[in-house]
Amino acid sequence: MDERNSYLLQMRAELLRYCDIPDEELRRNAGMMQLLRVEKNRYFIDIGEVPDKMGFIISGLFRVFYITEDGIDRTLVFREKNHFLSAFSAFLEGTPSWYAIQAIEESVLLCLTLQDYNRMMEHNSCWNTFVRKYVEELFIEKEKRERGFLSxxxxxxxxxxxxxxxxxxxxxxxxxxxxxxxxxxxxxxxxxxxxxxx
Amino acid sequence: MDERNSYLLQMRAELLRYCDIPDEELRRNAGMMQLLRVEKNRYFIDIGEVPDKMGFIISGLFRVFYITEDGIDRTLVFREKNHFLSAFSAFLEGTPSWYAIQAIEESVLLCLTLQDYNRMMEHNSCWNTFVRKYVEELFIEKEKRERGFLSxxxxxxxxxxxxxxxxxxxxxxxxxxxxxxxxxxxxxxxxxxxxxxx
DNA sequence: CTGACACGTTAACCTAGGTTAACGATCGCC
DNA sequence: GGCGATCGTTAACCTAGGTTAACGTGTCAG
Known part of the structure; x- marks a missing residue:
């Protein structure tokens, strides 16, 4: 069986939910994605690390968390299959991440390096549109959570x-x-x- | 004095903080912006309204708030000059807004209709880049607030x-x-x- | 000037959730 | 098999913040 290929199709389906992406771009992108397996309890990105990759979850489950000044563990969000995964701002700005991303279950990802991410963005504006829509969704998700804490x-x-x-x-x-x-x-x-x- | 022109320059400066936008596009955009004055305590957008405009604050101060099930007033954010203003998700999705935007001081805005917004987005991909960066910033802002509530x-x-x-x-x-x-x-x-x- | 109202303060009391600690249950690991 | 370590539960106690209500001040309309 061609495992990798089925994973790429899985990601493709998710990408197309956001906007049209030409086949040519999907093919280019497919060549950049690397398979990564993360064992249970291991970190995809650790606190203080400058993240150089983002991921698309094929299977498994992650939590995004940080440690407060008092040493208490606080979870920002859980993410499972068919979601993208990154210490977003740190990834884009090249700064150390203040939160970690840990696998709660054994998980499989497709990964993209920052370098390839930037190449994609420059090569075709469809990726720009995709990221815009994706971040809009993240923003709306956070608004809902804010509402939860407020009321x-x-x-x-x-x-x-x-x-x-x-x-x-x-x-x-x-x-x-x-x-x-x-x-x-x-x-x-x-x-x-x-x-x-x- | 040419009030409107100085307002447009003010907005232009803010736009260019995010990304390069060709002069031609800035000029097109300038033609779309409409001046709006909002008196103290008046609403720029009300709860339940389907927002058809977004704004850029020239002067004044707004708060974004909603009413909880128990009738309690909760504020999401305050916004002053040189910030963009909209019921973001509702504006983009054409749905009724669950929050209101109210002027705390007498305020002046430059406004853009949804129609013109969409025209801009289609006309040149630089606007897509701008919105992506802007929403990224909104997202990071919300992350900080989430962190506040959590710890x-x-x-x-x-x-x-x-x-x-x-x-x-x-x-x-x-x-x-x-x-x-x-x-x-x-x-x-x-x-x-x-x-x-x- | 005056009464009504919106706003901030203070006090008394109440409740959701924090803290600490004890007790099982489960799950490796030697 | 036994021995820790980790996890969820429960209880006793504590505290931050909610609730209600009283009181002062400023503001504005008449």
Missing amino acids: EDAATRYLTFLSSYPGFEERIPQHYIASYLGITPVALSRIRKKLGKI | EDAATRYLTFLSSYPGFEERIPQHYIASYLGITPVALSRIRKKLGKI
């Missing part, structure tokens, strides 16, 4: 999490979910108990 | 607000600042008292 309590945020990420509940350890909700594992345990009793 | 208490968020928006403290009523921090005016008053005593 929902932890229990409501937990319910929102459950419904926006169906199935993640079983794949993600509870203390990581707490870390994503901005509460302690103890508090999440209490919330689950209370909700279960309704 | 800072209200007093720290207040201090962060003071240092990231110098001068806003005097221009914005305190209950709007509380609304931005995600706390009640009472809580903000307590925090200010405690901080003042140090």
Whole structure:
């Protein structure tokens, strides 16, 4: 079986959801993508690292997190298959990333180097359009999360999490979910108990 | 004096901070921009409205806010001169906005209709690049705010607000600042008292 | 000038969630 | 098999911030 080829098709389908990309460009791009396997608990990008690659998740599950001044672990987002993965601003600006990206499950990625990314952007403006639409989506995602913090309590945020990420509940350890909700594992345990009793 | 022309130059300077835009395109764009004055407390865009315009702030101050299920007022962001202003996702997708944009001071804008925006985007890919970079910046801004909610208490968020928006403290009523921090005016008053005593 | 109203402050009380610690359960690993 | 280490739960206690309400001040309309 041609594994790599099926992966490229998987990514292609996702790219085309955003905008038209000529076959010629897709082919050029396909030549740049490198297969990467990340074991469970290993890091795709670490804190302080200047990221030189972005990825497209073929399978598996990641979490993006950082460590607060008090040494507490806070999760920004979870990402599974068919999503792009990068320490975005650090990648584009060539600065050290303040957050890490860790595999929660054994995962497979297609990777693109910064160099190739820049080549793509210069070669055809369709990539510019793609990135614009993609970042717009990221922005809207963050707006929703901001809204959650501004006007929902932890229990409501937990319910929102459950419904926006169906199935993640079983794949993600509870203390990581707490870390994503901005509460302690103890508090999440209490919330689950209370909700279960309704 | 040619007021309108000085406004256009002001916007041009801001546009060029993001990327190169050919003079020809700047001239085309200048022809599309319409002057709009918004009185204090009036809305640039209201909740539920399908926004048909975006703006560039020449002078004044706005806040972007929504109303929670419990009828509480929550502020997403404040914006002053030299920033672009829109209910972004709603503008692009043609859907009703879930938040409103209100002038806190008498303000002056240059406005662009959705139609002209789309024309610009199709006419030259430099606008695509501009929007991509601009949204990237918005995204990074939201990431910082997310980080605040995840790992800072209200007093720290207040201090962060003071240092990231110098001068806003005097221009914005305190209950709007509380609304931005995600706390009640009472809580903000307590925090200010405690901080003042140090 | 005056009454109404919007705004900030303060106090008293309440609640969601943090902190610490103890206790099982599970899962490697030797 | 046993022995830690990691994870979730529960309980006891603590604190930041919410809620309500009272009070002062400034502002503006009449």
